[in-house]
Amino acid sequence: MTKQETVYVVSDSVGETAELMVKAVACQFFGQDVVIKHFSYVDDKQDINNVITASKYSHSIIAYTLVLQDLKQYLDHQAEEEGVIAVDLMYPLMDAFTQKFHMEPNRQPGKMRTLDENYFKRVEAIEFAVKYDDGQDVRGLKQADIVLIGVSRTSKTPLSMYLANKKFKVANVPLIPEVKPPQELFSIPKNKCVGLIISPEKLNQIRKQRLKNLGFTSPSNYASLDRILEELTCAENIMKKIGCPIIDVSNKAIEETADLILALFNKRGSFA
Template identity: 85%
Template sequence: MSKKETVYVVSDSVGETADMMVKAVTSQFLGQDVDIKHFSYVENQQDINNVITVSKYTHSIIAYTIVLPTLKQYLDQRAEEEGIIAVDLMHPLMDAFTQKFNIEPNHQPGQMRKLDENYFKRVEAIEFAVKYDDGQEARGLKQADIVIVGVSRTSKTPLSMYLANKKFKVANVPLIPEIPPPQELFTIPRKKCVGLIITPEKLNSIRKERLKSLGLTTPANYASLNRILEELDSAEQIMKKIGCPIIDVSNKAIEETADVILAMFNKRGSFA
């Protein structure tokens, strides 16, 4: 039976990257028992000295991902002085990137975790947009970062998904004359809400195309101009009651409308 060896995974962040790489390499040495120990959030020379001391005592390998140049250099120097094998898992690739891209890395620890956090925030926002799409579960209005209101076919859903991809939790509510809007709509801060309007002619054209795509060729009240005028008038009255800003989306792409909303939001940290 082979002797159990120790590898110290050292990082100025969590050390997940180094841990995965060491495990991948270990898997290539079947029958060799390897104990992986961690030194995370290394941030000064004393931390490095602690790693060097235990590694020398146990005759261990150090595998590290340290992006701060001064700490990396100090670890390399101390490892060489003590005859310890220290393997830099990050800088060879960083150097290749620097040479290829002709730019310098920012040398900030924890960037991978920040990317992961952004990813999970985006997923959470998308799940929120799906859950609270089209007026589902009015209780979500209070949890939303942005609430979008408007009549049918004003691009509320694709706009919600676009904003969700920017990590905003968005709920949208359809405004229909015969159905009173949820009371929560009038209790949330107006700074969170934005109304979408559109010209009757543009909406008429969009709805006719929608009916055609569904295979409905007979005249429908949904696409009649009189019905559309009634819906738009009712919707504007509700928006005025809420006190939210109103955006005309008649000739705007989803991205343009989103930019307008975000500009409102960023102006004073709100829509107000």
């Protein structure tokens, strides 16, 4: 039976970067037949002493990613003293960045994991916005960070997606006179909900253009001012009953409206 070689992966975070690098190199020598032992979240010299001792007595290599300079220097020194091979997988590239871009690294452990977590939170928020768009499933209202309500064509969906890209879980519900609003709107915290209103004239223009884009040329109740006034009156009554903040989106870009929503969020610390 072939003896399995061991490599100690040392990191001040989880150590995924070092592990992937070790596996890539190991494939050139042993296939996948290498044992990787982790020393993760290393933050003091005793941790380093432990891995140096383990590596020395098992005749193993240390592969490490330590961004804190004093720990890196201590590991290098102790490894040399004990005759252990320790390979820095991060500093050579960091030094190249410093020389080329004339910048110093911030030396914060776990930055990659933070970036990964932000990415997955953003993806989760986008999936949430798609699932709970346009009142498709009112069960999402209690799970949402923000709930947008308003009549058709008040930018609820694009706002939901924009805020989702900022990692907020957003649900939106259309308000229609003939359809009773979901009871969940009245049971969630009112500061989690944001009402979107718009001037009748602006909405009339938007809806006419929408119908034109869809190929409708004959007059439609959807774009008539009487119908629009009825919808807006009904929507505002619901918003007042809920007691939620209301934003007029008549002449605002998506980004501007989103900033106002987030300002409300930050002012209260939370919509919840």
